[in-house]
Amino acid sequence: MLFRILLATLAMALLAALSGCASLPAAQTTQLAEREIELVAQMAEGPVVVFENGLGGRMEWWSKVLPRIAEETAVFAYNRPGYGNSSPVQTPRDGQSIVDELRQLLQSQGLQPPYVLVGHSLGGLYMQLFARKYPQDVAALVLVDSTHPQQLEGAGALENQSLFVRSALKLLITGTARQELELLKRSGEQVLGLPTVTGIPVFILSAKADPSDNSEAAQFARQKRAELATLYPGARQIWVEGGHAIPIENPDAVIAAIQAALALIRERR
Template sequence: MKHRTFLGLVLTLWLVGCASLPDAVSEIVDNRKVEHLVAGQGSPVVIFENGLGGTLDWWAKVWPDAVNQTTSLAYHRAGYGKSEASTAARDGTHIVEELRALLKVRQLDPPYILVGHSLGGLYMQLFARKYPKDVASLVLVDATHPEQLKGAGDPEAWPAWLKLSFGLLTSGTAKQELAALNSTGQAVLSLPVNPAVPVTVLSALRPMEVSSPMVDDANRKRADLANLYPRSRQVWVDSGHGIPLEKPEAVVEAVRAAVHMARASRPSRTDPASTPCVPTPQHIACDIQQRQ
């Protein structure tokens, strides 16, 4: 288990080094510089949220298709990339409000398709529950469960080598985000789910192949995430945790379907990309699974 984990980490770092996004820009939002990238045209707006310690490059293999579909935004949260650190708490409530401030400055209006990987998926869950009328669809990419750090997932129960690795390989901002994860999860679960918001849950299949108390706990939560959303469709992707880099086609298909469904439910005469041809959630899942 230990060696497989480190192998996965090395592979992920290599994949990140092989992919990149066009140059991002920095803009002042609430007196703080925020690095971000906006491209594409049309509605709905797709928003990509990085995982813990993640950068824009995690979306490099998904971005070209997204911007061909509609307006898309990827960004660095406070303390990542060239985005200035924030003195505010690094919990989901503050992070969601900082994202909304960026959207306002860039004049990117709802509805939004929220795409979040790992911890970014937890932040997008909070966004969707706090502002359901602004959300057209939610795509969770091996997202963090609101109770991820409860039980066997508690960092106090992590093996010593994992604690050491996390301490050496992560930034101060990432440590603050992890420390605030339980409060973010509580904030998510304290708010109701809007059943009108479609949710696609992309879950990594390969972690299911190994076993330890911590991994088994994480996999139970991985399987349970879809149960939190009545209209969700869970798709098991033949991938490790780094789905956007390892199996980007799964994310691409989910985003495409979300864009089509959003346009079908909110037709616009001014949007030439609107189409009556709408793949159902069942077709999304079958498509992805057959291509793996």
């Protein structure tokens, strides 16, 4: 599973580069706690849709989604510390630190809650934690092939991966991404240590991947994707054609889920 996600990460970076990022609003750099953070923010009427990247990901990966959503409401995307032009930090790269930094960043930009949180892969795990830790700040949650809080347990544990996979991870995942991966289990424990999300729209987009693949890794991935929905009673799970790189391969599915969440928010006002 980890190696498949790694391959998808590399593929997304390539696809984003080939497709071009001209459709993203112009990025800006701001100062927060004496460090630089690279971000995109576009104001409009309606709740702010906050995009969180996956492991090793940058905000350009949302280039096929964010501009469409920006036509309807306010949007915000950024590069976590250590990615792109955002300065690295010394604080632990676990979910709690990342979520608190994001909340502080949103407040510093004058972006008021409640937010619509959208997270892909590991970013989905961080958005789960944000929604559980600060439920009063969240209007809806959209998880895009999100990491399960127990993704690295059992068959998914790093020590249970083949030597080839462990060597590839060590070689290809470096710097901040490696720190995030090493603390992924802790981040998952932080999520499960808080009450689940209730009373807001929750959409879970899950990759169908290759249904003919019956390898142990593929079965484990399908199991975790299915189990994720059980953590959020009342959530709508949508199985999406293709692999892990949904924001690039099938952006319309992400756009539709966000639009559905926005429609439900409007209905409840």
